[in-house]
Amino acid sequence: MSPSVGKSVSRKDGIGKATGRTRYADDIVLPGMLHGRTVRSTIACGRVKSVVLDFDTTGFTIVDHRDIPPGGRNVVALIVDDQPFLVERTVEHMAEPILLLAHEDRDTLLAANVVIEYETAEPQYDPEQSDTTFKTITIEKGGVDASLEGAEIMVEGEYRTGHQEHVYIETNGVIAVPEDGGVTVYGSMQCPFYAHKALRSLFGPAAKVRVVQTETGGGFGGKEEYPSMIAGHAALLAIKSGRPVKIIYDRVEDMIATTKRHPSIVRHRTGLTREGLITAMEVEVIIDGGAYATLSEVVLSRGSIHAAGPYRCDHTRIRARAMKTNTPPNGAFRGFGAPQTEFAMEVHMDRIAERLAMDPVTLREINALRPGDTTATGQVLRGDASALEVLREAVTRTDFRRKREAYKGTNKGIGLALFYHGAGFTGAGEERLKSRARLDLTPTGARILVASTEIGQGTRTMHAQIVSDALGLPYESIEVAMPDTAISADSGPTVASRTCMVVGKILERCAEEMKAQLAGRTPAEYYDQVGPLSVILEHVPPPWINWDDDTYQGDAYPTYGWGCDVVELELDRDTYEARPTHVTAVQEFGRPIHPALALGQIEGGTVQGLGYALLERVVMRDGAMANPTLTNYTIPTTLDTPVIDVVMLENPYEGGPFGAKGLGELPMDGPAPAVVNALRHLGLDLREIPAIPETLLTCNSL
Amino acid sequence: MQFTLNGSAVDVTAHPMRRLLDVLREECGLTGTKEGCGEGECGACTVLIDGAPVCSCLVPFAQAERARVTTIEGLGDTHPLQQCFMDEVGAQCGICTPGMIMAAQVLAADASLDEIRIGLAGNLCRCTGYSAIYRAVQAAQGKQASLTHS
Numbered sequence: 037m038s039p040s041v042g043k044s045v046s047r048k049d050g051i052g053k054a055t056g057r058t059r060y061a062d063d064i065v066l067p068g069m070l071h072g073r074t075v076r077s078t079i080a081c082g083r084v085k086s087v088v089l090d091f092d093t094t095g096f097t098i099v100d101h102r103d104i105p106p107g108g109r110n111v112v113a114l115i116v117d118d119q120p121f122l123v124e125r126t127v128e129h130m131a132e133p134i135l136l137l138a139h140e141d142r143d144t145l146l147a148a149n150v151v152i153e154y155e156t157a158e159p160q161y162d163p164e165q166s167d168t169t170f171k172t173i174t175i176e177k178g179g180v181d182a183s184l185e186g187a188e189i190m191v192e193g194e195y196r197t198g199h200q201e202h203v204y205i206e207t208n209g210v211i212a213v214p215e216d217g218g219v220t221v222y223g224s225m226q227c228p229f230y231a232h233k234a235l236r237s238l239f240g241p242a243a244k245v246r247v248v249q250t251e252t253g254g255g256f257g258g259k260e261e262y263p264s265m266i267a268g269h270a271a272l273l274a275i276k277s278g279r280p281v282k283i284i285y286d287r288v289e290d291m292i293a294t295t296k297r298h299p300s301i302v303r304h305r306t307g308l309t310r311e312g313l314i315t316a317m318e319v320e321v322i323i324d325g326g327a328y329a330t331l332s333e334v335v336l337s338r339g340s341i342h343a344a345g346p347y348r349c350d351h352t353r354i355r356a357r358a359m360k361t362n363t364p365p366n367g368a369f370r371g372f373g374a375p376q377t378e379f380a381m382e383v384h385m386d387r388i389a390e391r392l393a394m395d396p397v398t399l400r401e402i403n404a405l406r407p408g409d410t411t412a413t414g415q416v417l418r419g420d421a422s423a424l425e426v427l428r429e430a431v432t433r434t435d436f437r438r439k440r441e442a443y444k445g446t447n448k449g450i451g452l453a454l455f456y457h458g459a460g461f462t463g464a465g466e467e468r469l470k471s472r473a474r475l476d477l478t479p480t481g482a483r484i485l486v487a488s489t490e491i492g493q494g495t496r497t498m499h500a501q502i503v504s505d506a507l508g509l510p511y512e513s514i515e516v517a518m519p520d521t522a523i524s525a526d527s528g529p530t531v532a533s534r535t536c537m538v539v540g541k542i543l544e545r546c547a548e549e550m551k552a553q554l555a556g557r558t559p560a561e562y563y564d565q566v567g568p569l570s571v572i573l574e575h576v577p578p579p580w581i582n583w584d585d586d587t588y589q590g591d592a593y594p595t596y597g598w599g600c601d602v603v604e605l606e607l608d609r610d611t612y613e614a615r616p617t618h619v620t621a622v623q624e625f626g627r628p629i630h631p632a633l634a635l636g637q638i639e640g641g642t643v644q645g646l647g648y649a650l651l652e653r654v655v656m657r658d659g660a661m662a663n664p665t666l667t668n669y670t671i672p673t674t675l676d677t678p679v680i681d682v683v684m685l686e687n688p689y690e691g692g693p694f695g696a697k698g699l700g701e702l703p704m705d706g707p708a709p710a711v712v713n714a715l716r717h718l719g720l721d722l723r724e725i726p727a728i729p730e731t732l733l734t735c736n737s738l
Numbered sequence: 739m740q741f742t743l744n745g746s747a748v749d750v751t752a753h754p755m756r757r758l759l760d761v762l763r764e765e766c767g768l769t770g771t772k773e774g775c776g777e778g779e780c781g782a783c784t785v786l787i788d789g790a791p792v793c794s795c796l797v798p799f800a801q802a803e804r805a806r807v808t809t810i811e812g813l814g815d816t817h818p819l820q821q822c823f824m825d826e827v828g829a830q831c832g833i834c835t836p837g838m839i840m841a842a843q844v845l846a847a848d849a850s851l852d853e854i855r856i857g858l859a860g861n862l863c864r865c866t867g868y869s870a871i872y873r874a875v876q877a878a879q880g881k882q883a884s885l886t887h888s
């Protein structure tokens with residue numbers, strides 16, 4: 037049998053998607069089903085004084101916080117239990133859920149008028165003025181103060197990034213069904229066991245709760261934590277009405293109410309020698325968490341660990357804090373803090389190069405992390421650290437230095453960014469998770485039962501390839517079950533570039549174990565002679581991992597992916613529109629399991645990064661998104677998207693399946709700083725994104 | 739109201755001002771047509787009316803009267819575009835795919851890359867960055883060309 041790993045085999049879900057037969061949450065209709073609606077706050081901060089139902093309530097199911105059963109808790113359990121499913125008295129942000137309605141007729145449901153009176157309080161929108169800190173992190177290496185003081189050259193700078201909306205094309209949606217004396221929630225989501233945990237908090241630990249993923253039309257982090265909230269709402273309505281309840285957000289509700297990428301402010305003070313060697317780095321990171329803690333502390337963690345960029349420096353201090361504001365909570369978005377801090381580092385690097393009158397490639401060559409170097413957390417990099425390789429490949433392939441000269445005085449600019457991304461959970465996260473995978477023998481092959489969700493990235497296909505090769509059975513004979521908390525092993529959330537590297541590795545071991553038990557027999561023979569066979573194994577962290585959560589020192593990630601992006605763009609000097617014309621993405625992520633899927637991750641992530649850099653502006657007014665439509669919040673269309681030249685370099689990681697590392701988030705880190713560095717090459721001193729024409733028009737010229 | 743749906747004459751009762759999208763999904767049971775934004779920006783609900791691509795979220799049902807309406811279900815499952823979207827991984831999450839394929843259907847068989855870009859500019863995809871979609875469309879052009887020439 038020829039191996040399937042390394043080949044672009046057919047996607048398991050290709051035919052259903054290409055024919056429109058695949059059913060997403062909104063495509064499912066159940067007998068007796070009601071539609072659910074969420075009534076939300078229209079103030080950013082204050083208290084609810086009264087709620088008046090100004091409509092004929094016949095046929096309605098109405099739920100507020102008092103409908104949470106005894107033994108249940110009104111908190112969306114995640115890390116810090118601070119966010120309620122439904123407001124009791126205090127409103128912390130705009131569009132906070134207060135009341136739930138369900139009715140079988142959607143028009144009647146939408147017409148229902150609820151009047152809520154408030155006592156308003158002064159909201160806080162500025163993270164720097166906020167007096168509530170969700171989390172602080174300090175990473176310290178060497179003696180920064182003395183080194184900064186003695187530095188020959190010092191460069192300082194402040195960099196800012198805005199919100200970013202996920203714009204998965206399928207909005208959030210779930211269906212809750214009362215069944216078996218409990219409730220089952222079917223829905224679009226990345227993390228069924230997160231929703232499961234939140235529902236068990238809502239209904240009490242003894243409640244019978246089951247969560248099943250439905251086909252998910254994109255996630256990008258946006259369906260990591262928020263679906264737990266919607267699941268709880270639909271489940272409350274379903275239990276009270278005794279009927280299935282479907283809640284599908286329309287685009288406006290999805291954009292106003294659900295999470296976004298954290299805005300950031302990052303300040304750098306960097307000491308260098310005249311030759312360009314970095315001798316000291318001090319970095320301050322502030323992220324705007326929104327009104328509840330949700331995932332901010334872990335976003336901050338990844339952001340701060342990546343804040344020093346892929347550079348070596350003996351004296352580093354990173355101080356980071358996540359602050360509360362009265363805005364909808366910000367959350368997971370592809371890259372999870374690293375795109376913000378790496379943006380700051382890479383734009384700062386080009387400013388340093390400018391100050392030293394050095395070319396940006398040479399500055400990076402001098403300082404790039406090499407195997408054997410230590411990161412800011414003191415992690416000693418192993419042989420699979422490829423910063424120099426990706427940089428040199430990108431520079432050569434794009435003829436970067438020649439173009440840098442040739443474009444001077446034209447309306448063209450070229451810029452690059454060097455970046456890295458830790459794969460898997462941060463620090464001791466994987467050890468705490470104790471993820472498990474399950475592989476069942478079938479009479480014709482095997483079936484994968486994990487909680488890792490297919491959200492477009494190719495989970496099903498890539499997992500089946502790994503199992504196929506490790507088990508020695510054809511790819512076509514490997515089935516993948518829909519994640520279902522009743523039967524799937526809890527392989528952890530589908531986040532953090534871990535689905536291939538971490539869960540894929542457990543599945544590889546399950547398949548090897550199954551192969552050993554088959555002992556040369558076919559699945560059919562084993563079934564006849566012995567019967568069914570199920571293998572469940574737990575994640576084993578690589579033995580060299582050593583992390584201290586208190587000091588933030590040690591191996592922050594088992595390994596890193598590496599990338600260098602080069603962006604060429606043209607500036608229209610009349611409209612101040614910047615249009616990328618060529619983008620080159622050189623990325624090393626171990627080894628691709630499925631080259632076409634990997635290419636899709638890089639191309640797609642790069643274009644999301646270009647949107648983040650150039651187009652995507654969330655306008656906040658009175659604590660809410662003021663442009664919550666696809667007309668007014670623009671993501672890249674075909675006409676905004678240049679050809680992306682992708683180079684996949686290989687440097688196998690011994691702890692991953694068939695040498696693979698995580699890839700999903702890496703492509704998101706590079707485009708924004710590469711764009712801004714290309715604009716700097718054009719003479720625009722920009723230190724924030726998005727680089728919309730209004731910003732470019734008013735920013736300083738160099 | 740009488741119209742031709744995917745090649746068959748049908749008679750569907752619904753309010754003339756209902757969105758064609760809702761009539762197709764809820765009255766006709768054809769859920770391959772998706773709603774992404776409800777304001778004609780994303781193209782996930784693209785169907786053909788008398789051969790022309792439209793956003794069915796912006797079209798009142800009345801406009802379907804006596805027209806030929808084609809949805810993704812009308813392509814069957816062996817259309818070259820469908821095969822090429824699978825082969826080239828033009829579909830990731832798949833929610834934009836039916837609309838994208840319907841919009842691609844009306845592109846000229848010899849459309850250049852720029853013409854493909856313009857033809858698909860009303861269809862948003864958040865997963866692929868579009869390159870794999872171009873590869874799929876171009877591969878389908880090749881297949882259709884070879885069918886024509888053989």
